[in-house]
Amino acid sequence: MSTLFPEPGPRLPDFQSLLLKGSYHASAPIHLVLSHIAQDADARAILLTPHRGSFKNALVDLNDESLDRTNGHGCTCALAQRTDVYYPPTLAHLRLLLSMLHEYDGTLHHTKTTLEAAPSLLVLHEISSYFSSRSSEATCVHPVQDLRIY
Numbered sequence: 001m002s003t004l005f006p007e008p009g010p011r012l013p014d015f016q017s018l019l020l021k022g023s024y025h026a027s028a029p030i031h032l033v034l035s036h037i038a039q040d041a042d043a044r045a046i047l048l049t050p051h052r053g054s055f056k057n058a059l060v061d062l063n064d065e066s067l068d069r070t071n072g073h074g075c076t077c078a079l080a081q082r083t084d085v086y087y088p089p090t091l092a093h094l095r096l097l098l099s100m101l102h103e104y105d106g107t108l109h110h111t112k113t114t115l116e117a118a119p120s121l122l123v124l125h126e127i128s129s130y131f132s133s134r135s136s137e138a139t140c141v142h143p144v145q146d147l148r149i150y
Helices: 028-038 052-062 065-070 074-080 091-100 127-131 133-137
Strands: 045-048 083-086 121-124
Touching: 028 045, 028 074, 028 083, 028 121, 091 127
Parallel strands: 045 083, 045 121
Antiparallel strands: none
16 A cells, blocks of 8 residues: 555555645655555656755655665666656646646657556646646736727
């Protein structure tokens, strides 16, 4: 079963979909992805988070001992290779990325969005930030007040 914590942390119940609300430690998405993939040799995961810098800084600040202890191990590296991490900065970028992701069907549309196999886990990390006014300002189209065609 998947977990948000390092071993031997508490396990999540089996789930089809899961919503986590509230505070959790910075490495929780990493533990969730790695523990999920470890359960099945064919499992793949995608992690979407809007702010690469803040995500990385939070992981560095946390200094998760279990990740530090295992990040160079072959098993952890093999699990990480079956994970794709994307950093769409705005809601428009997220929508575009999600619309472009597809499983390889003999045609390579784009190397970044063509997946070998469909993921068994999709993690939308900090999704609420896509709906803040600051994030949506960059993608809003303001109507032209006075458009005259001559």
